[in-house]
Amino acid sequence: xxxxxxxxxxxxxxxxxxxxxxxxxxxxxxxxxxxxxxxxxxxxxxxxxxxxxxxxxxxxxxxxxxxxxxxxxxxxxxxxxxxxxxxxxxxxxxxxxxxxxxxxxxxxxxxxxxxxxxxxxxxxxxxxxxxxxxxxxxxxxxxxxxxxxxxxxxxxxxxxxxxxxxxxxxxxxxxxxxxxxxxxxxxxxxxxxxxxxxxxxxxxxxxxxxxxxxxxxxxxxxxxxxxxxxxxxxxxxxxxxxxxxxxxxxxxxxxxxxxxxxxxxxxxxxxxxxxxxxxxxxxxxxxxxxxxxxxxxxxxxx
Amino acid sequence: xxxxxxxxxxxxxxxxxxxxxxxxxxxxxxxxxxxxxxxxxxxxxxxxxxxxxxxxxxxxxxxxxxxxxxxxxxxxxxxxxxxxxxxxxxxxxxxxxxxxxxxxxxxxxxxxxxxxxxxxxxxxxxxxxxxxxxxxxxxxxxxxxxxxxxxxxxxxxxxxxxxxxxxxxxxxxxxxxxxxxxxxxxxxxxxxxxxxxxxxxxxxxxxxxxxxxxxxxxxxxxxxxxxxxxxxxxxxxxxxxxxxxxxxxxxxxxxxxxxxxxxxxxxxxxxxxxxxxxxxxxxxxxxxxxxxxxxxxxxxxxxxxxxxxxxxxxxxxxx
Amino acid sequence: xxxxxxxxxxxxxxxxxxxxxxxxxxxxxxxxxxxxxxxxxxxxxxxxxxxxxxxxxxxxxxxxxxxxxxxxxxxxxxxxxxxxxxxxxxxxxxxxxxxxxxxxxxxxxxxxxxxxxxxxxxxxxxxxxxxxxxxxxxxxxxxxxxxxxxxxxxxxxxxxxxxxxxxxxxxxxxxxxxxxxxxxxxxxxxxxxxxxxxxxxxxxxxxxxxxxxxxxxxxxxxxxxxxxxxxxxxxxxxxxxxxxxxxxxxxxxxxxxxxxxxxxxxxxxxxxxxxxxxxxxxxxxxxxxxxxxxxxxxxxxxxxxx
Numbered sequence: 072x073x074x075x076x077x078x079x080x081x082x083x084x085x086x087x088x089x090x091x092x093x094x095x096x097x098x099x100x101x102x103x104x105x106x107x108x109x110x111x112x113x114x115x116x117x118x119x120x121x122x123x124x125x126x127x128x129x130x131x132x133x134x135x136x137x138x139x140x141x142x143x144x145x146x147x148x149x150x151x152x153x154x155x156x157x158x159x160x161x162x163x164x165x166x167x168x169x170x171x172x173x174x175x176x177x178x179x180x181x182x183x184x185x186x187x188x189x190x191x192x193x194x195x196x197x198x199x200x201x202x203x204x205x206x207x208x209x210x211x212x213x214x215x216x217x218x219x220x221x222x223x224x225x226x227x228x229x230x231x232x233x234x235x236x237x238x239x240x241x242x243x244x245x246x247x248x249x250x251x252x253x254x255x256x257x258x259x260x261x262x263x264x265x266x267x268x269x270x271x272x273x274x275x276x277x278x279x280x281x282x283x284x285x286x287x288x289x290x291x292x293x294x295x296x297x298x299x300x301x302x303x304x305x306x307x308x309x310x311x312x313x314x315x316x317x318x319x320x321x322x323x324x325x326x327x328x329x330x331x332x333x334x335x336x337x338x339x340x341x342x343x344x345x346x347x348x349x350x351x352x353x354x355x356x357x358x359x360x361x362x363x364x365x366x367x368x369x370x371x372x373x
Numbered sequence: 374x375x376x377x378x379x380x381x382x383x384x385x386x387x388x389x390x391x392x393x394x395x396x397x398x399x400x401x402x403x404x405x406x407x408x409x410x411x412x413x414x415x416x417x418x419x420x421x422x423x424x425x426x427x428x429x430x431x432x433x434x435x436x437x438x439x440x441x442x443x444x445x446x447x448x449x450x451x452x453x454x455x456x457x458x459x460x461x462x463x464x465x466x467x468x469x470x471x472x473x474x475x476x477x478x479x480x481x482x483x484x485x486x487x488x489x490x491x492x493x494x495x496x497x498x499x500x501x502x503x504x505x506x507x508x509x510x511x512x513x514x515x516x517x518x519x520x521x522x523x524x525x526x527x528x529x530x531x532x533x534x535x536x537x538x539x540x541x542x543x544x545x546x547x548x549x550x551x552x553x554x555x556x557x558x559x560x561x562x563x564x565x566x567x568x569x570x571x572x573x574x575x576x577x578x579x580x581x582x583x584x585x586x587x588x589x590x591x592x593x594x595x596x597x598x599x600x601x602x603x604x605x606x607x608x609x610x611x612x613x614x615x616x617x618x619x620x621x622x623x624x625x626x627x628x629x630x631x632x633x634x635x636x637x638x639x640x641x642x643x644x645x646x647x648x649x650x651x652x653x654x655x656x657x658x659x660x661x662x663x664x665x666x667x668x669x670x671x672x673x674x675x676x677x678x679x680x681x682x683x684x685x686x687x688x689x690x691x692x
Numbered sequence: 693x694x695x696x697x698x699x700x701x702x703x704x705x706x707x708x709x710x711x712x713x714x715x716x717x718x719x720x721x722x723x724x725x726x727x728x729x730x731x732x733x734x735x736x737x738x739x740x741x742x743x744x745x746x747x748x749x750x751x752x753x754x755x756x757x758x759x760x761x762x763x764x765x766x767x768x769x770x771x772x773x774x775x776x777x778x779x780x781x782x783x784x785x786x787x788x789x790x791x792x793x794x795x796x797x798x799x800x801x802x803x804x805x806x807x808x809x810x811x812x813x814x815x816x817x818x819x820x821x822x823x824x825x826x827x828x829x830x831x832x833x834x835x836x837x838x839x840x841x842x843x844x845x846x847x848x849x850x851x852x853x854x855x856x857x858x859x860x861x862x863x864x865x866x867x868x869x870x871x872x873x874x875x876x877x878x879x880x881x882x883x884x885x886x887x888x889x890x891x892x893x894x895x896x897x898x899x900x901x902x903x904x905x906x907x908x909x910x911x912x913x914x915x916x917x918x919x920x921x922x923x924x925x926x927x928x929x930x931x932x933x934x935x936x937x938x939x940x941x942x943x944x945x946x947x948x949x950x951x952x953x954x955x956x957x958x959x960x961x962x963x964x965x966x967x968x969x970x971x972x973x974x975x976x977x978x979x980x981x982x983x984x985x986x987x988x989x990x991x992x993x994x995x996x997x998x
Contacts, residue, residue: 072551080504080532080562080563080566080567081500081504082535082567083489083493083497083534083535085489085490085493085497086490086493087459087487087488087489087534088488088490089455089456089459089488090488093485093486093487093488094486096482096485096486096491096494097482097486099482100471100474100478100482103473103474103478104471104472104473104474104478105473107473107514190472194472194473195471195472197472198468198469198470198471198472198516199465199467199468199469199470200469200470200471200472202463202465202467202469203465203469203470203471203479203483203530204483204486205431205433206431206433206458206461206462206463206465207458207483207486207487208455208456208458208459208486208487208488209486210455370433371433371434373428373431373433416856416857417856418856418858418859419826419827419828419829419856419859420826519729520729521729546853547882548882549727549728549729549882550726550728550882550884550990550993550994550997551728551994551997552729553882553883554990554994576854576855576856576857576860577883578857579885613981618962618965618966619966652978652980653926653927653978653979653980654979654980654981654982655972655973655976655977655978655979656973658968658969658970658972658973658979659969659972659973661969661973662969662970662972662973666969667965667966667968667969668965668968668969668982669965669982669984670982670983670984671979671980671981671982671983672981672982672983673980673981679857679861682857682858683857683858683861686858
């Protein structure tokens with residue numbers, strides 16, 4: 072119900088600065104908006120979190136075993152340690168683990184980026200938020216930078232964090248931080264790959280989001296993009312008996328890059344990694360071209 | 374914004390000979406306009422260029438030709454266009470909201486985007502939400518608010534950075550009578566008591582008459598008419614319009630006998646010319662008393678703003 | 693015949709009350725339907741239009757039950773609040789299409805569509821696709837489709853929304869013209885001064901009930917809880933105040949700070965106004981204007997709803 076207005080309007084006595092990093096407020100707001108609903112967070116981050124714990128345990132167990140079997144009071148290997156030794160023999164090395172972890176979780180990490188990224192621009196257009204944003208001293212690049220940071224944040228949690236956690240567990244589980252000495256470069260490489268992955272897929276998601284008005288449509292479109300490109304590339308590769316057709320799929324290219332950066336097994340991908348970088352770069356550039364064009368239209372309609 | 378407005382204060386907006394075209398459509402034709410401080414109404418038929426003018430005042434478009442100074446900034450440069458948005462607040466006509474945030478977060482985020490610090494923005498958001506009359510609802514998601522509250526939120530976000538110039542586009546659209554009244558009270562307060570410069574875009578002339586001092590009428594991309602509402606609606610001489618009760622016929626005879634020039638009007642009232650005889654209606658009361666009539670209402674005859682608008686728009690066609 | 697009869701009319705949506713306890717008889721003419729948001733106006737309009745049926749009670753419009761009644765649709769025109777034009781069709785085709793749906797022949801539909809669109813001022817634009825129409829033009833197309841079949845009752849929900857002052861004036865004139873020709877109009881609007889231009893006869897809903905119905909001056913007279921206000925501007929308001937103190941029904945006087953304005957509250961407006969001329973002539977306080985500010989629709993609405 073409307074009330075009689077008895078509040079006196081107070082003029083603003085602070086300073087109004089031209090802050091170049093002002094768009095960060097928009098990124099923060101985007102993160103705040105997305106984290107309001109807890110259920111999607113639990114569903115989307117739950118399985119990767121559980122998987123991280125499991126993989127970390129595997130890493131920890133491997134190093135624990137390497138450090139030596141605990142002597143039993145009876146003077147022989149205990150049944151538990153024998154089982155553990157058997158288990159350890161199945162284990163693979165840490166860097167391969169991170170790679171396998173990423174492969175195993177790729178669907179979930181894509182889900183995360185799609186879920187948090189699909190509505191970022193679509194919802195703004197639908198609700199008319201651009202009318203409010205562009206009446207502010209916010210440039211088009213500022214707007215896009217803020218949106219990109221938001222999607223990068225969630226993508227980062229999905230990809231970089233688990234890898235880092237496994238590395239940290241490995242560091243402390245290995246004797247005298249041997250992991251750090253031998254495989255120390257894995258840490259920055261994990262971060263770099265994770266950021267690259269989140270950045271590329273985030274850009275694609277933002278571009279798709281800018282093309283639709285509803286988040287659900289953008290989600291459908293992104294899954295369609297992912298599945299159709301992957302399916303076509305696999306089918307063609309099998310038909311033509313040529314693995315290079317796999318380069319049609321962004322997912323496959325990212326796996327190739329992952330293999331190269333993290334020294335993982337190359338599976339079916341034997342082409343020069345520079346091709347993959349080129350394709351990924353091309354797709355990212357196309358995504359940003361779309362984004363700039365769409366945001367330009369958005370600003371004009373404000 | 375502590376200075377009170379005075380007639381010698383600088384114009385908030387000065388525009389000379391502005392041109393803007395979209396392809397073959399000339400949206401603004403050599404537009405010249407000076408917005409004095411205080412509340413001004415912006416009128417015009419659909420397609421007259423109001424939207425384009427608003428975009429110009431928000432720094433959202435670059436003029437093709439002409440000179441403009443908006444809140445001290447130059448809209449022909451990109452930095453000027455960004456800078457002027459710090460001094461302008463915009464209340465859009467269409468529905469607009471930021472998804473997934475509470476009302477308080479929306480106002481606070483927009484404040485930060487305009488250049489306030491985080492702390493300033495939060496306290497300021499509370500202040501403006503108090504001003505427009507939103508209580509605990511500010512902590513709820515704005516998507517769930519009623520239409521009237523969403524409208525008030527639009528005004529609050531326009532005020533968060535305390536701009537000198539406010540652009541209000543159809544601020545009462547969709548509001549029920551109580552909400553309209555409240556909104557008009559707020560706008561009146563902003564324009565007359567807080568001395569903000571307002572540009573009120575509306576098709577509802579009584580809204581403009583209630584809240585604005587000046588008016589600008591646009592037609593086909595140029596200014597057809599501009600001036601103070603009081604001056605524009607003034608008519609020659611002093612005439613009053615009276616509604617007569619009781620013995621109307623005898624009263625009209627008495628008027629004629631005393632030599633008053635009268636004109637009967639559409640809704641049963643009489644317009645009486647007073648000048649030369651008297652400057653007030655006391656004599657009319659005397660005549661009414663003698664005729665057994667009563668005067669139910671007396672008002673000074675002025676043109677209505679609608680008549681001014683229609684005349685202003687028609688004039689342009691002839692020139 | 694009476695325009696509309698409602699007996700014990702009620703409609704709810706699950707546990708939510710749309711309308712309850714509505715009993716009224718409306719005579720043909722122009723009636724303004726008012727009320728705050730959520731008061732039940734759209735429910736009432738839908739019942740009158742025959743889109744929904746009552747949960748309880750009856751409603752009769754022009755002598756029939758309006759629900760899903762072809763005869764009723766033929767005699768009623770509805771201007772909805774929403775925009776539902778087919779963007780690919782021209783204005784004329786759109787209106788003609790709707791007319792054909794209600795049984796007109798192709799030629800009849802086309803002719804009547806053209807006439808209706810001319811009446812609303814879209815003579816030039818009617819042959820262009822509605823995609824290119826401005827908001828005001830879309831609004832006028834909606835009005836055209838409602839009047840094209842010369843209905844006996846026109847039901848309009850915010851018919852003047854989005855129209856600039858000139859178009860607004862045109863549609864108000866059109867509606868007054870239709871009313872003079874015998875068409876009844878039920879118009880719902882939040883913009884009270886527009887309703888006042890169209891009619892003095894209002895139906896005010898609040899929380900699903902009828903709060904008031906009838907001519908505004910009569911309703912005002914019934915609100916005896918609120919004494920009548922008279923505002924007088926004069927050169928010497930104080931002298932005038934002393935003089936009117938003893939006039940009929942005067943309960944309170946208020947003099948403005950600058951002494952040029954006098955506000956009077958009286959319980960007997962007619963008595964006050966009849967006695968005022970003699971008093972004013974005697975005191976010669978230089979009266980410049982006189983008005984009864986709370987006689988109008990806005991004040992009545994405010995008093996009733998608060």
